[in-house]
Amino acid sequence: MPTTNNSKKPPSRHMSRQMSRQDELFNFQQYLKVQEDKLSTRERVCKFIYDPATSQFFGRTGSSWSKIGTFYLVFYGLLAALVAICMWVFFQTLDPRIPKWQxxxxxxxxxxxxxxxxxxxxxxxxxxxxxxxxxxxxxxxxxxxxxxxxxxxxxxxxxxxxxxxxxxxxxxxxxxxxxxxxxxxxxxxxxxxxxxxxxxxxxxxxxxxxxxxxxxxxxxxxxxxxxxxxxxxxxxxxxxxxxxxxxxxxxxxxxxxxxxxxxxxxxxxxxxxxxxxxxxxxxxxxxxxxxxxxxxxxxxxxxxxxxxxxxxxxxxxxxxxxxxxxxxxxxxxxxxxxx
Missing domain, CATH: 2.60.40.1660 (Na, k-atpase alpha subunit.)
Structure with missing residues (x-):
């Protein structure tokens, strides 16, 4: 009778490398968390305002702030233009002297x-x-x-x-x-x-x-x-x-x-x-x-x-x-x- 091999196949070298990277990332995050816990409240606030290690201020880098600022500037600019056009069209239907509902x-x-x-x-x-x-x-x-x-x-x-x-x-x-x-x-x-x-x-x-x-x-x-x-x-x-x-x-x-x-x-x-x-x-x-x-x-x-x-x-x-x-x-x- 043929025998069934129930033994698990050992992980490949690629998988082992991925797992090791994940472990390193996890360990690094844990290390940062430990370092963060050691900071005083004043140091945390100063680090949030500006972090010299990552060149971030208020949690974002300069390029990140510029991208999000540009997005919202364009978004709200288009929104304001749309509202202005709608109001202009609406006022074209009104007469300043004659009420619409009489x-x-x-x-x-x-x-x-x-x-x-x-x-x-x-x-x-x-x-x-x-x-x-x-x-x-x-x-x-x-x-x-x-x-x-x-x-x-x-x-x-x-x-x-x-x-x-x-x-x-x-x-x-x-x-x-x-x-x-x-x-x-x-x-x-x-x-x-x-x-x-x-x-x-x-x-x-x-x-x-x-x-x-x-x-x-x-x-x-x-x-x-x-x-x-x-x-x-x-x-x-x-x-x-x-x-x-x-x-x-x-x-x-x-x-x-x-x-x-x-x-x-x-x-x-x-x-x-x-x-x-x-x-x-x-x-x-x-x-x-x-x-x-x-x-x-x-x-x-x-x-x-x-x-x-x-x-x-x-x-x-x-x-x-x-x-x-x-x-x-x-x-x-x-x-x-x-x-």
Whole structure:
């Protein structure tokens, strides 16, 4: 029977040479590790910064740093160029004056809010207008507040740019392309800066503005026989007193006390521009034209009862302005307190 040779073949000379090199490398690494362990922390840091044995600084040789530096310079340079090209292409699709998303597709939607001035500056969450007509230092802070807000109306050239043309508009003469309607400060009557907006006489003027929504066009309550039931009777009478249908194309404004007691304490009111009581339709739609200024309604509270906080709600009236008192939709709330 043939015999089977189970003895292992001795390793070849080539394999022995490889194993010996590996052993030498391993032993050398172990030696370096032992030498490394003997170094102090300061010596390790100095060796990491610059190792004279290998001419390495921060773990790399000069040629290694140059190669990796060149790679990242080219890589981030191309990346920056790609981002710049993408941004350039993106901005070519945008118009600086026309928003991409409008009306229902925009974040602010189609229901403009109502704002008031002056607003308290010492507490952003407060809506209390509290002053003393007999104390000049006290009421002047409210006057200064209004002066800052109305400065661009008194000096419209501060916001005029480009070739925007300002014209005096009427309900029969709407602005054309490139034109904007003038807001005449003389229409504010007693509510002007020369008379301190009547704060020194305890008859404060409050200015109302409608928030701008690009492309929004109001739907008017211009039919005196089709007015909402919750509209104040005084406003209904005012609308019915206007004979021309076109002159009724306004966003109407009403300011009332929130509660029966507030209505009694608030007393008589005068709206400016006189005979209007609202925002004329020729200011809409807002198209972000050069020199455009939002129309304002000034309300002079003739003689509010002093020493009592009076809750006031002002509301904008148009068929496509939704109203909700709790969410302050289509209206604005503030308090008056006269000492």
């Amino acid at each position: 009306l229902d597709r925009s974040i602010i939607g189609t229901n403009p809010g109502l704002g008031f001035r002056p607003m308290p500056t010492d507490n952003e969450e407060s809506t209390l207008i509290w002053f003393q007509g007999s104390n000049r230092n006290n009421y002047l802070k409210w006057v200064d507040n209004l002066n800052k807000f109305l400065d661009k109306y008194y000096v419209p050239s501060k916001i005029a740019k480009g070739n925007g043309q300002i014209k005096t508009c009427t309900q029969s003469d709407y602005p054309q392309q490139g034109e904007v309607c003038e807001v005449d400060v003389r229409d504010w009557g007693d509510c002007n800066r020369d008379q301190f907006y009547m704060y020194h006489k305890n008859s404060p003027c409050i200015f109302l503005k409608l928030n701008k929504i690009y492309g929004w066009t109001p739907e008017y309550y211009d039919d005196p026989n089709n007015l909402p039931n919750d509209m104040p009777n005084s406003l209904k009478d005012h609308i019915r007193s206007i004979n021309n249908t076109r002159d009724r194309q306004n966003i109407w404004i009403s300011c009332e006390g929130e509660n029966p007691a507030d209505k009694e304490y608030l007393g008589k009111k005068t709206y400016y521009p006189k005979g209007l009581q609202g925002f004329p339709g020729y200011y809409f739609p807002y198209l972000n034209s050069e020199g455009y200024l939002s129309p304002l309604v000034a309300i002079k509270f003739e003689r509010p009862v002093s020493g009592i906080v009076i809750n006031v709600e002002c509301r904008a009236w148009a068929k496509n302005i939704k109203y909700n008192r709790q969410d302050r939709m289509g209206s604005v709330h503030f308090e008056l307190l006269i000492d």
